[in-house]
Every structure is written in structure tokens, then in C-alpha cells.
Amino acid sequence: xxxxxIASLFLLLQWKALSLMLVGMALGFVVxxxxxxxxAATLALMLxxxxxxxxxxAFAFLLGMHSVAATTGDITSILFGVPGEGLSxxxxxxxxxxxxxxxAGRALGAALMSSLVGALxxxxxxxxxxxxxxPLVLTFGSPELFMVTVIGIACIASLSGSGTRAQIKxxxxxxxxxxxxxxxxxxxxxxxxxxxxxxxxxxGLDLIPVLVGIFAIPEIIDLAVxxxxxxxxxxxxxxxxxxxxxxxxxxxHFWLVVRCSAVGVLVGILPGAGGGVAQWMAYAHAVQSAKDxxxxxxxxxxxxxxxxxxxxxxxxxxxxxLIPTIAFGVPGSGAMAILLGAFLIMGLHPGPDMxxxxxxxxxxxxxxxxxxxxxxxxxxxxxxxxxxxxxxxxGNIILPFIILLVFIGSYTANRQIAxxxxxxxxxxxxxxxxxxxxxxxxxxxxxxxxxxxETYLFISVARYGFSWLAQPxxxxxxxxxxxxxxxxxxxxxxxxD
Amino acid sequence: xxxxxxxxxALFVAGVAGYAIFAAxxxxxxxxxxxxxxxxxxxxxxxxxxxxELRAAPVEATPVAGRVxxxxxxxxxxxxxVLLIGFPLTxxxxxxxxxxxxxxxxWLRAALLAGAGWALFHGLFERLLRFPFEAGLVQTWLGY
Numbered sequence: 350x351x352x353x354x355i356a357s358l359f360l361l362l363q364w365k366a367l368s369l370m371l372v373g374m375a376l377g378f379v380v381x382x383x384x385x386x387x388x389a390a391t392l393a394l395m396l397x398x399x400x401x402x403x404x405x406x407a408f409a410f411l412l413g414m415h416s417v418a419a420t421t422g423d424i425t426s427i428l429f430g431v432p433g434e435g436l437s438x439x440x441x442x443x444x445x446x447x448x449x450x451x452x453a454g455r456a457l458g459a460a461l462m463s464s465l466v467g468a469l470x471x472x473x474x475x476x477x478x479x480x481x482x483x484p485l486v487l488t489f490g491s492p493e494l495f496m497v498t499v500i501g502i503a504c505i506a507s508l509s510g511s512g513t514r515a516q517i518k519x520x521x522x523x524x525x526x527x528x529x530x531x532x533x534x535x536x537x538x539x540x541x542x543x544x545x546x547x548x549x550x551x552x553g554l555d556l557i558p559v560l561v562g563i564f565a566i567p568e569i570i571d572l573a574v575x576x577x578x579x580x581x582x583x584x585x586x587x588x589x590x591x592x593x594x595x596x597x598x599x600x601x602h603f604w605l606v607v608r609c610s611a612v613g614v615l616v617g618i619l620p621g622a623g624g625g626v627a628q629w630m631a632y633a634h635a636v637q638s639a640k641d642x643x644x645x646x647x648x649x650x651x652x653x654x655x656x657x658x659x660x661x662x663x664x665x666x667x668x669x670x671l672i673p674t675i676a677f678g679v680p681g682s683g684a685m686a687i688l689l690g691a692f693l694i695m696g697l698h699p700g701p702d703m704x705x706x707x708x709x710x711x712x713x714x715x716x717x718x719x720x721x722x723x724x725x726x727x728x729x730x731x732x733x734x735x736x737x738x739x740x741x742x743x744g745n746i747i748l749p750f751i752i753l754l755v756f757i758g759s760y761t762a763n764r765q766i767a768x769x770x771x772x773x774x775x776x777x778x779x780x781x782x783x784x785x786x787x788x789x790x791x792x793x794x795x796x797x798x799x800x801x802x803e804t805y806l807f808i809s810v811a812r813y814g815f816s817w818l819a820q821p822x823x824x825x826x827x828x829x830x831x832x833x834x835x836x837x838x839x840x841x842x843x844x845x846d
Numbered sequence: 847x848x849x850x851x852x853x854x855x856a857l858f859v860a861g862v863a864g865y866a867i868f869a870a871x872x873x874x875x876x877x878x879x880x881x882x883x884x885x886x887x888x889x890x891x892x893x894x895x896x897x898x899e900l901r902a903a904p905v906e907a908t909p910v911a912g913r914v915x916x917x918x919x920x921x922x923x924x925x926x927x928v929l930l931i932g933f934p935l936t937x938x939x940x941x942x943x944x945x946x947x948x949x950x951x952x953w954l955r956a957a958l959l960a961g962a963g964w965a966l967f968h969g970l971f972e973r974l975l976r977f978p979f980e981a982g983l984v985q986t987w988l989g990y
Contacts, residue, residue: 379970514898521859521891528866528884540877543869573917745949749941750963756924760933761977769925777918785852803880
């Protein structure tokens with residue numbers, strides 16, 4: 350095994366594989382900055398180019414691109430409040446308020462360093478766990494997967510803020526998100542729900558226009574109203590000065606980063622859950638990890654832990670995502686389904702062969718995840734001080750370009766003009782939510798999880814009736830979901846005592 | 847009694863949930879179950895929030911409505927332009943107009959910035975990624 354690990358590193362370091370990985374990384378860097386064109390779409394666009402490559406070169410190119418897109422997505426989230434990818438929306442919640450406070454450098458440093466730690470943990474788990482993970486994945490049928498989505502939904506309790514009023518609004522928004530996810534054709538009976546006679550709505554609302562509208566447009570309005578730079582009038586020299594502080598934050602809260610990375614890996618391993626879920630669950634865990642209600646107050650207003658949690662989870666997820674894809678040919682996400690296509694183009698069959706005959710290819714993927722993330726983060730650190738200075742560009746100049754970024758991002762997700770209207774509509778709703786104190790994170794979490802929850806619930810009931818509710822693992826997961834809901838209240842009660 | 851914006855938003859949420867319940871009544875059980883299970887507690891929570899907001903002390907609103915409206919109008923104009931003339935033309939035209947009329951930037955500087963924005967857009971999306979943008983209605987009418 351060690352021989353294969355070393356041999357695969359040398360395979361990757363050959364000039365052609367390394368050059369292709371660097372080209373992929375450059376593409377991934379740009380794609381990560383743009384909302385809409387996600388890692389999955391770019392993988393699909395680049396698939397035709399791999400026919401002439403060897404398997405190691407092809408995966409170096411594709412994975413180099415994919416893993417970097419997850420890292421750089423955090424940059425626009427922090428600087429402009431525009432999620433660079435669907436995966437990086439949770440970073441907006443605390444990262445952008447930090448940028449507005451003049452701490453863009455610190456937020457970027459924390460996001461990149463935690464991303465690197467997350468990616469390394471994900472790669473390590475991938476390297477070590479492929480032979481061991483089979484029982485875990487096979488244990489998770491539709492009832493257990495439904496319960497995982499319920500645990501995700503239970504995180505709403507942590508994302509809503511403290512106090513009864515905030516909890517009522519938080520749960521209402523979570524339910525609204527779940528309800529919005531039901532728009533479109535119902536998969537079991539084929540019934541069209543809330544389509545208002547529009548073909549556009551048959552497929553349901555796409556995540557990107559909704560996310561970008563809810564998070565980015567309120568920030569645009571705020572910038573337009575303030576008529577100043579994003580970071581206000583703070584001196585330019587201060588903005589990038591605390592990058593190192595962000596790096597130190599990662600190690601100050603190292604166990605939080607490790608735990609959130611573990612959340613990312615676990616969600617990545619489970620099929621269908623996707624990176625958006627991993628990020629929000631990690632964010633909720635970061636909020637829950639606060640000592641008490643007072644310690645939790647900073648979340649949503651620029652607490653660095655709110656950047657570290659999602660930052661680490663969205664990169665560790667990549668390693669987790671690859672495990673079922675390589676080991677059983679079960680893709681954990683849309684991007685992995687496309688990567689599965691790359692396996693077939695290369696003449697490889699995911700499964701036992703990847704752990705024996707093609708072990709060197711498997712380990713070259715691990716090394717790609719490691720090297721691509723290390724190189725990206727090192728390069729980013731070289732430019733972070735200059736990147737942070739973008740927040741000093743006068744508002745009247747940067748505003749049209751941010752609006753452009755938002756709408757191009759929304760359009761490129763599906764090439765539908767209607768997506769622009771959805772962005773504008775959800776932008777108005779997002780603005781009103783911010784203005785009237787309704788939390789946005791629960792709505793997004795509900796929306797991300799809604800379709801999955803309904804599908805798994807239907808399959809569970811169709812296959813097992815209601816007897817699945819008595820399965821031991823389901824009971825354990827129910828208890829876990831109840832604990833997740835009760836934990837903020839227990840914390841508050843303890844503090845009151 | 848004057849209803850605050852906060853209360854109106856709660857009412858809006860309750861209205862959305864109420865409509866969901868009303869619409870779901872006509873669907874088969876399989877399709878209606880999940881939306882119903884979400885919408886019924888949502889109505890209750892939104893109405894509780896409405897009562898809470900009606901009882902709460904009024905929050906002084908900051909006078910920003912005009913600027914908010916103008917920004918939304920600019921964004922609406924962007925969408926309308928995309929529909930009419932497509933993305934590639936909208937990008938330089940709209941950025942230039944926004945910089946000059948909303949941002950009070952000089953004509954020459956605005957033209958340079960809009961040109962740079964277009965070059966970036968064209969180079970990245972049309973040349974590098976070869977992303978296909980649909981033509982606008984005007985081009986379609988003109989037969990391009």
C-alpha cells in the first residue's frame with residue numbers, strides 16, 4: 350500500500366500530469382469565483398478533453414479543477430457577499446460581515462487555511478478508509494438517509510438565533526424552504542405542484558438563482574444605500590494586514606475545524622446529500638459549539654468560527670465524496686456522477702479493481718486533492734493582501750460589476766432568462782428578510798434538503814411501511830436529531846442556572 | 847392601526863403557506879402530503895410571528911426606500927435589457943449607463959471601465975469557456 354502511495358505521487362509529479370493539474374487548477378480558480386458555473390458544470394464542459402490523456406493525467410486535470418473551485422468560491426462570498434458556488438453560501442453569513450468590518454484579510458486567511466486543513470483531512474480519510482467504508486455505506490438505506498436529512502433540518506434550531514421570537518421565525522423560514530423545494534413535478538405521482546402553468550417551474554426552482562438572490566442582493570442594496578466602499582472608510586493598509594490572524598484562528602479553533610471537516614467527510618460519503626448540506630451542517634455545528642447564548646451572539650455578524658466551519662467542510666467533503674464513487678461506483682453528488690463518466694471514458698470500472706489493479710490511479714487522486722489544495726492556498730496567500738483591497742474600491746464603481754457577477758452567475762447555471770427574474774424576486778424577499786429580522790440560513794437549509802427528504806421519505810414508506818421507524822440505526826438518528834434540536838435550549842437553560 | 851412592515855412580512859409568509867394548503871387539496875395524497883405537512887405548521891408559526899410583531903414596539907425605519915427602489919429598478923433594467931438585446935450587448939451598455947447615471951462617474955472613465963468589463967466577459971465566457979448566450983428579442987426580430 351505504501352509502495353502504491355509513493356509510486357502514485359511520482360506518477361502525478363511527471364511533467365505532463367503536473368502541467369494538466371495546474372491547467373485544471375487555473376480553470377477551477379476562475380470557475381470558483383463565478384457564481385452559477387459550479388464545479389460540476391465545469392467538469393461536464395471539460396470531459397471531452399480527457400480522451401487523449403492517461404487516467405492519472407485525466408484525474409489530475411479534472412480533480413485539480415474541481416477541488417480548487419470549492420476553495421476559491423469562498424473568496425467572492427467573503428469579499429462581495431456573492432456565493433462563488435452553491436457550496437460556499439454559508440461562508441457569506443459571517444465572512445462578508447467581517448469584510449464590511451475591515452477584516453477581509455482575516456476572513457480570507459481563515460477560509461483558505463481551514464479549507465486546506467479540511468482538504469487534507471478529506472484526502473487522508475479517502476486514503477485510509479476505502480477498504481473500511483463499504484459496511485457504512487451499505488448500512489445506510491433510504492430510512493437512514495431520510496433521518497440524515499432530518500438531522501440537517503434539525504440544525505435550523507441552531508441557525509435561527511436565540512430567543513423564542515428568533516426560533517419561531519427560524520423554524521418558519523425552514524418550513525418555507527422545505528415548501529419551496531416542493532415546487533415542480535412530484536417524482537412519484539408526476540403531479541405538477543405550484544407550477545402556475547409555467548414550464549420553467551416543472552423542474553422546480555434551481556438552487557443558484559435562489560441562493561444568489563437571497564444572499565447577494567441584500568448586500569448589493571446595502572452597498573448602494575451606504576454609497577461607500579464595502580469596507581467603509583478603513584485605511585487600505587489595514588485590510589490585508591490580518592491574513593496571518595485568520596491562519597492563527599484556524600489553529601486556535603483547530604478541533605472545531607477537525608470536527609467540521611469530519612461533518613464534511615461524512616456528508617460526502619452519503620449519496621445525494623451534496624456539498625451545500627455539508628456546509629450548512631458544519632456551520633450549524635460551529636454555532637452549536639459556542640459556549641453559551643452570549644458566545645453565540647456573534648454568529649451572523651462576523652464571527653470567524655462561522656467562516657472556519659463551512660470552509661473546512663466544503664473541502665473535506667471532496668475526499669468523502671470520492672469514497673463511494675471509487676469504491677462502489679455510487680456517486681455522492683452531481684459532480685461525482687460526471688466524474689464517474691470520466692472513469693468509463695478511461696476504461697476503468699469503479700469497485701474492487703480500483704483497490705487492487707488500479708490502486709496507483711486511486712492514490713493519484715488522493716495526491717491531486719492534497720497538491721492542488723496546497724498549491725492554491727499558497728498562491729492565494731501571496732495575493733490575499735491585494736484581494737482584500739478590493740473592499741476599498743468605491744461603491745459607485747464596484748456596484749455595477751457585482752450586479753453583473755450576480756446575474757451572469759444566475760444565468761449560467763441553466764441558461765434561462767427566467768432565472769434572472771427568480772434572482773430578482775428572491776433578492777427582494779432576502780432584502781425584506783434582512784430588514785425585518787427573519788433569518789436566511791434556515792430557509793436555504795430547508796430548500797437544499799427538501800427534495801432529498803421527500804424522496805427518501807417516500808422510498809422508505811413504499812418499501813417498509815412505517816416499520817423502518819423501529820430500525821435501531823433510525824432510532825439512534827432520531828435521538829441525534831432531537832439532541833440537535835434540544836442542544837441550544839439546554840445550553841440556554843444551563844446558562845440561566 | 848398602522849401595520850408595520852415586519853407584521854406585513856409575517857402576513858405574507860402566512861399567505862404563502864395558506865395558498866400552499868389550498869392548492870394541495872386538489873392533488874393526490876402522494877403529491878399533497880409533504881407540502882401539507884410543511885405548510886400547516888408554517889401557517890401557525892407565521893400567524894404567531896404576526897401576533898408577536900403586532901404586539902412589539904414599533905421599530906423606527908431608516909429612510910432608505912428611495913435608494914432601495916432605484917437599485918432594484920437598475921437591476922430590473924438589466925434583466926429587461928438582457929431580454930431585449932442579449933447578454934453580450936447588455937454588459938457594456940448597462941455598466942456604462944450605471945456608472946454614468948447612478949455612480950456619477952465621468953463619461954471617459956465609465957467608457958473605459960465598461961470596455962474592461964466587456965473584455966473580461968467576452969474573453970472568459972465567450973472565448974475561453976465558449977458559453978452560449980441566447981440572442982435578445984431584438985436580434986431575433988432582425989433575423990440575426
